[in-house]
Amino acid sequence: MTVLLIAEINGTRLEADATAKALAAAARLGAVDILVAGEGVSTAANEAAGLAGVARVLVADHAVLGRQLAEPMAELIAGLAGRYTHVIGPATAGLKNILPRVAGRLDVMILSDVIGILDAETFERPIYAGNAIQTVRSADPIKVATIRTAAFAPAPRGGSAPIEAIEVAPAASAASHWVEDRLSVADRPELSSAGVVVSGGRGVGSKENFALIEQLADKLGAAVGASRAAVDAGYAPNDRQVGQTGKVVAPALYVAVGISGAIQHLAGMKDSKLIVAINKDEDAPIFAVADYGLVGDLFQAVPELVERL
Amino acid sequence: MKILVPVKRVVDYNVKIRVRPDGSGVELANVKMSMNPFDEIALEEAIRLKEKGAASEVIALSIGAAASQETLRTALAMGADRAILIETAPGADIEPLAVAKLIAAVAREEEAGLVLCGKQAIDNDMNATGQMLAAILDWPQATFASEIRLEGGAAQVTREVDGGLQVIGVALPAVISVDLRLNEPRYASLPNIMKAKKKPLAIRPAGEFGLDIAPRLTVVTTVEPPARKGGVKVGSVAELVAKLKDEAGVL
Structure with a gap:
C-alpha cells in the first residue's frame, strides 16, 4: 500500500495542523508520500519533510499551481495517482474542491470526510450531518478520500524525509483564473x-x-x-x-x-x-x-x- | 444559454432521521421528503439569471425513482421551464460518480452553457457531484459560490473558502456549485403550482444512457453515532470558573 497525501497549502504556507492530522490517517494505510503543490512552496516542503512517518516529499512548484485552482491541481494529482493505492487529503475547503475532481478524472468514487479507517478498503464517514455513521467498502482500484481532521490526532514532528522536485507540464488553461482573495483579517487562531x-x-x-x-x-x-x-x-x-x-x-x-x-x-x-x-x-x-x-x-x-x- | 439544474429528493432538513436498529440504513418510509436545500438555492439563482435575461431556458434534472417527479414539479412551480427525470430502480443507490455521468450526458445533449448545482446533498453529505461532473465534462468549476456574475461568456464567482472568500473567473460552459449565502429561494405560489402541472416533464430510464452507473461503494453498516452524555448544570459564573480550573483543568 502506498499513499499520496496532498498537503494543504495556504498561499505558500503549509497548513501544518490539517496536513499532520491527515498524515496520521494516511499512515495507517501504508507508506506515505506527501505532495506539496503551489508556487514558492520550498519552505512548506521543508516543513512537510519534518513530519514523522513521511517516505518522500514531492514538490511541484509552478506558477500555474499558485492559487491551487481545481483544474491544474486535479490534472497534476490525477497524473501521479496511478502509482498509488490511495490519494488522500485533509477535508479542507481547498481539497474538498480538488479531490472529487481528481476522483472524477480517475473514474473512481470519492470517500468524503472520513472519520475512521478500518482497513485499506473500509472507511467510516458521517452522513445526515453526523446523525448516522456509515461504514463503506470501496471496490475502486485507487481510493480517493478526504479526512475529517477533527477525528485524528496530528502526526508528530521529528522526521527528515527526502524532498524530490517533480516536473509540472503547465496546462495552458484559460478556463479558470484567480481574481482575488478576501480573507477575514483576525488576530485570532484559525x-x-x-x-x-x-x-x-x-x-x-x-x-x-x-x-x-x-x-x-x-x-x-x-x-x-x-x-x-x-x-x-x-x-x-x-x-x-x-x-x-x-x-x-x-x-x-x-x-x-x-x-x-x-x-x-x-x-x-x-x-x-x-x-x-x-x-x-x-x-x-x-x-x-x-x-x-x-x-x-x-x-x-x-x-x-x-x-x- | 441553457442552464441545467440537478435537483435531488432528500429527507426534509427539519426531520430528525432515525437509524434502523439492525444497521441496514436510515429509515425512509413515511418520512417527509423535500428538494435538497442547496439545490433550491441553485435553482433560484438559475431562475434569477433567466429573469435578468442572462439565460434562455432553465432545465431541472433529477435522477432517482418515480417519486422524484414530485421534486421536479416543485422545481417547475418555482420557475424552471421544463424537467427531465432519469428514472432509476426504487431503492437503487446512485452514487455521485454515476449521477455526474448522467448529468454530463444530459448537459452534452442539451448543449447547456452552465450547470448550477447544490454544493452537497444533505443526506449523503458527499460534496462531490459538481466537481466530478466538471471533471467528466472537462469544464472549469467554481464550487461553494456565494455570488455569481455572468459577463461575456464567463462567470465571476465569489467562493466560500477557509478563512474568507476567494474570487475566481471561469469560462463558460462551466459547473458552479452553490453555498448557503448565495440567495434565499422563493416559495412557489399557488397559481405557479397549478401552471407547473402543464409544463413538460420527460421521463427517461437510466439504462437508456448506456453508462456504467453501478455503485463502487458497498455500505457495510449504518449506525447511530456514539451519544454524548450530558454533564452538570452550574449555579453561577464563579462555580463555572472553579469547575473549569479545578475539575476540568482547562484554564
Whole structure:
C-alpha cells in the first residue's frame, strides 16, 4: 500500500495542523508520500519533510499551481495517482474542491470526510450531518478520500524525509483564473484548528453584541465561531459558521453562548473534548451535550466570566 | 444559454432521521421528503439569471425513482421551464460518480452553457457531484459560490473558502456549485403550482444512457453515532470558573 497525501497549502504556507492530522490517517494505510503543490512552496516542503512517518516529499512548484485552482491541481494529482493505492487529503475547503475532481478524472468514487479507517478498503464517514455513521467498502482500484481532521490526532514532528522536485507540464488553461482573495483579517487562531472556540448564536441578538463573544474569545485565546442561525441573521460572517453546513471543530474547550443546539450545529462541535453552554432557556438541547451548563442571561454571565478569567 | 439544474429528493432538513436498529440504513418510509436545500438555492439563482435575461431556458434534472417527479414539479412551480427525470430502480443507490455521468450526458445533449448545482446533498453529505461532473465534462468549476456574475461568456464567482472568500473567473460552459449565502429561494405560489402541472416533464430510464452507473461503494453498516452524555448544570459564573480550573483543568 502506498499513499499520496496532498498537503494543504495556504498561499505558500503549509497548513501544518490539517496536513499532520491527515498524515496520521494516511499512515495507517501504508507508506506515505506527501505532495506539496503551489508556487514558492520550498519552505512548506521543508516543513512537510519534518513530519514523522513521511517516505518522500514531492514538490511541484509552478506558477500555474499558485492559487491551487481545481483544474491544474486535479490534472497534476490525477497524473501521479496511478502509482498509488490511495490519494488522500485533509477535508479542507481547498481539497474538498480538488479531490472529487481528481476522483472524477480517475473514474473512481470519492470517500468524503472520513472519520475512521478500518482497513485499506473500509472507511467510516458521517452522513445526515453526523446523525448516522456509515461504514463503506470501496471496490475502486485507487481510493480517493478526504479526512475529517477533527477525528485524528496530528502526526508528530521529528522526521527528515527526502524532498524530490517533480516536473509540472503547465496546462495552458484559460478556463479558470484567480481574481482575488478576501480573507477575514483576525488576530485570532484559525477556527478549524483552534484549541479553544467560543461561539455565539441567535441569543446574542445583534452584530454589535457579538463583540461580547469576541471579548470572551480574546480572554481565552480562542477562535470565534457562530451558529447558522447567527450567520443567517447577519451577526457573524459565514466563514465562522460551525455546523453541518459550516465547519466541523473538535477543540479542547468549546463555549456555546446563546446557542440553542440545533441538530445542524451539534453536528459541527459535538466531538469537542469539553463543552460549556450558556443559555437562558434551561430546556435548550445544547445542555444535553454540555459538560457544564449555565442557565442564565448571557449579557450578565459573559461580562462576569471575562472579569473572572 | 441553457442552464441545467440537478435537483435531488432528500429527507426534509427539519426531520430528525432515525437509524434502523439492525444497521441496514436510515429509515425512509413515511418520512417527509423535500428538494435538497442547496439545490433550491441553485435553482433560484438559475431562475434569477433567466429573469435578468442572462439565460434562455432553465432545465431541472433529477435522477432517482418515480417519486422524484414530485421534486421536479416543485422545481417547475418555482420557475424552471421544463424537467427531465432519469428514472432509476426504487431503492437503487446512485452514487455521485454515476449521477455526474448522467448529468454530463444530459448537459452534452442539451448543449447547456452552465450547470448550477447544490454544493452537497444533505443526506449523503458527499460534496462531490459538481466537481466530478466538471471533471467528466472537462469544464472549469467554481464550487461553494456565494455570488455569481455572468459577463461575456464567463462567470465571476465569489467562493466560500477557509478563512474568507476567494474570487475566481471561469469560462463558460462551466459547473458552479452553490453555498448557503448565495440567495434565499422563493416559495412557489399557488397559481405557479397549478401552471407547473402543464409544463413538460420527460421521463427517461437510466439504462437508456448506456453508462456504467453501478455503485463502487458497498455500505457495510449504518449506525447511530456514539451519544454524548450530558454533564452538570452550574449555579453561577464563579462555580463555572472553579469547575473549569479545578475539575476540568482547562484554564
